[in-house]
Amino acid sequence: MPAYAGGAETDQLDRNTAAPPPKRPKMFGSLRVRNYRLYASGQVVSLIGLWMQRVAQDWLVLELSDGSAVALGVAAALQFAPTLFLSLWAGVLADRMDKRKLLLFLESAFALCALALGLIDVTGVAELWHVYALCLLMGTVSAIETPIRQSFVVEMVGRDQLTNAVALNSMTFNLARMVGPAVAGVLIIVIGTGWVSIINAVTFAGVILGLLLMNPSKLYRAGPVPREKGQLREGLRYVRQRPDLVILLVLVFFISTFGLNFFVTLAVLARNTFGGDAAAYGLLSTMLAIGTFAGATLAARRSTRGKPRLRLLIIGALAFGVLEVAAGLMPTMWLTGAMLIPVGIGMMTFTTTANATVQLAVSPEMRGRVMGLYMLVFLGGTPLGGPVMGWLAEHFTARAPIVFGGAVSIVAAVVGGIVLARRGGFTLPTRRLGLRRRSRV
Numbered sequence: 001m002p003a004y005a006g007g008a009e010t011d012q013l014d015r016n017t018a019a020p021p022p023k024r025p026k027m028f029g030s031l032r033v034r035n036y037r038l039y040a041s042g043q044v045v046s047l048i049g050l051w052m053q054r055v056a057q058d059w060l061v062l063e064l065s066d067g068s069a070v071a072l073g074v075a076a077a078l079q080f081a082p083t084l085f086l087s088l089w090a091g092v093l094a095d096r097m098d099k100r101k102l103l104l105f106l107e108s109a110f111a112l113c114a115l116a117l118g119l120i121d122v123t124g125v126a127e128l129w130h131v132y133a134l135c136l137l138m139g140t141v142s143a144i145e146t147p148i149r150q151s152f153v154v155e156m157v158g159r160d161q162l163t164n165a166v167a168l169n170s171m172t173f174n175l176a177r178m179v180g181p182a183v184a185g186v187l188i189i190v191i192g193t194g195w196v197s198i199i200n201a202v203t204f205a206g207v208i209l210g211l212l213l214m215n216p217s218k219l220y221r222a223g224p225v226p227r228e229k230g231q232l233r234e235g236l237r238y239v240r241q242r243p244d245l246v247i248l249l250v251l252v253f254f255i256s257t258f259g260l261n262f263f264v265t266l267a268v269l270a271r272n273t274f275g276g277d278a279a280a281y282g283l284l285s286t287m288l289a290i291g292t293f294a295g296a297t298l299a300a301r302r303s304t305r306g307k308p309r310l311r312l313l314i315i316g317a318l319a320f321g322v323l324e325v326a327a328g329l330m331p332t333m334w335l336t337g338a339m340l341i342p343v344g345i346g347m348m349t350f351t352t353t354a355n356a357t358v359q360l361a362v363s364p365e366m367r368g369r370v371m372g373l374y375m376l377v378f379l380g381g382t383p384l385g386g387p388v389m390g391w392l393a394e395h396f397t398a399r400a401p402i403v404f405g406g407a408v409s410i411v412a413a414v415v416g417g418i419v420l421a422r423r424g425g426f427t428l429p430t431r432r433l434g435l436r437r438r439s440r441v
Contacts, residue, residue: 028300030165035214036156042210043172046107049203051180053114055285056188056196057131058267059278060121063193064128069268069398071128073390076264078132079139080382083375086143091151091372092231093144095365099152100219104211106145111204113138114197121194146379147372154359154367158220163356170296170352174344177289185282235369238362244423245361245370248313249377251416252354255317257381259324259409260347261389261401262288268390269398274333287337291344298345299352313357314417316349321409328402 031037058072065071093102117134120126157165187196239245266288270281323346327339355374362370389401 028168030157030161030168033157033161033218035218036153036165038210038213039156039207040168040172040210042207043169044176045206046203047173047176048180048183049114049200051176051285051289052184052187053117053197053200055181055184055278055282056193057117057135059188059281060126060193061128061131062267062271064126064131067268067271068390069264069272069393070387070390072267073264073386073388075132075135076382076386077384079135079142080379080386082136082140082143083146083379083382086140087147087376087379088232088235088369088372090144090147091235091369091375094148094151094368094372095231096368099148099155100211100214100216102148103145103152104208106141106148107204107208107211109141110138110145111201111208113141114204115201118194118197118199118201121197122192123194126194143375143379146375147368150355150375151359151368151371154364155219155221156214159360162359164300166356166359167296167300167352170348171293171300174289174293174296174348178286178293181282181285181289183282185279188278188282232369235366235373238366239370239373242361244420245358247416247419247423248354248358249374251317251412252374253377253381254412255320255350255409256378257385258388259321259405259412261385261405264386264389265393265398265401265405268393269336269402270333272393273398274336276333280333284333284337284340288340288344291341292348293344294341295345295348296352299348310417310420313350313353314413314420316346316353317409317413317416320346320350321406321411321413324406324409325403326406328399328406 270276323343330336392400
């Protein structure tokens with residue numbers, strides 16, 4: 001019998017000797033857990049640096065390619081292409097091995113990549129192919145790190161606090177998304193793109209230190225999955241037998257591939273449409289980040305009310321699509337920036353709800369592999385979407401990919417919502433019985 005059937009669906013995380021978290025968490029309830037508090041504080045520092053480098057890297061590509069939107073799309077595709085090949089395998093690693101130790105190694109690899117990019121830039125030897133090669137290398141590390149990091153959250157806080165922790169992670173991410181681009185826009189003008197990447201390499205010390213200071217005995221760990229043949233196929237079979245998960249993953253794929261295209265569109269919009277510099281790109285990125293931070297904050301408040309619900313998932317996706325179309329049609333940079341705030345709220349409502357729903361809807365011993373598949377569909381479409389968005393921006397206007405992405409998101413939300421509603425929601429594992437029960441989420 002497969003490992004995910006029968007009594008194995010009992011959540012072994014709750015058997016850990018650590019004290020269980022509150023059943024009805026406060027808005028910042030996950031921060032009461034010391035291990036998570038260390039992780040979150042380190043992430044704030046590291047993510048600010050990451051967002052600074054992201055702006056610097058995009059601007060460096062535009063400078064080396066004479067403002068080519070296609071070059072920016074290629075860089076994005078190279079950075080996300082490894083997800084197509086490594087994400088599922090990384091999910092198997094997450095189920096088999098110590099996630100904390102894996103993350104220590106991977107975060108160190110990220111720091112070395114950032115340092116290399118910064119050094120070739122400040123020494124004046126950087127060429128476009130150098131940046132492409134490092135994008136591919138960083139993408140390889142990210143493809144392995146992301147599913148492991150996502151499935152590590154529940155080990156830090158336990159199942160009852162998972163929804164809250166996912167929302168707080170999004171708040172951390174988007175706080176950095178507000179600060180990082182704004183700081184990068186100024187620093188690029190003052191000290192150049194290379195030094196921004198070097199600063200990012202240093203900031204990885206925050207998350208590495210947080211992982212080192214954790215108390216492993218306080219982690220809510222499930223029993224490790226023994227190494228066996230066919231575990232990747234077993235994970236795929238588990239998802240295939242869950243039509244509710246399949247529909248949600250398809251919805252996430254279309255919205256993330258075509259709707260979440262701001263890594264390509266905002267830089268081109270700032271430079272080629274509005275005639276701005278790196279500070280203008282930083283401004284647009286910060287306005288979007290204000291919205292995503294607000295959306296993550298609202299998600300954290302909602303997490304005190306229980307599990308995420310289907311209606312919220314679909315409303316968030318639909319609102320995001322409509323607002324993205326509106327943002328693409330705004331005539332000035334300031335109006336575009338203002339519209340990006342509600343776009344960010346809709347985006348985070350959808351993504352945080354989808355992430356928490358998937359993690360709560362699977363059995364613990366399958367969580368790593370399912371999250372590997374989730375990150376595959378969430379990020380793996382970028383090698384397709386990046387060049388397509390770049391082509392639209394170069395052959396039409398920088399507004400075209402934004403409007404197109406919003407339209408695709410609207411259609412995906414409507415179709416996905418209808419199908420999920422007819423099925424009656426998601427199947428959640430029950431704690432006490434080795435049976436599945438229907439539940440509206």
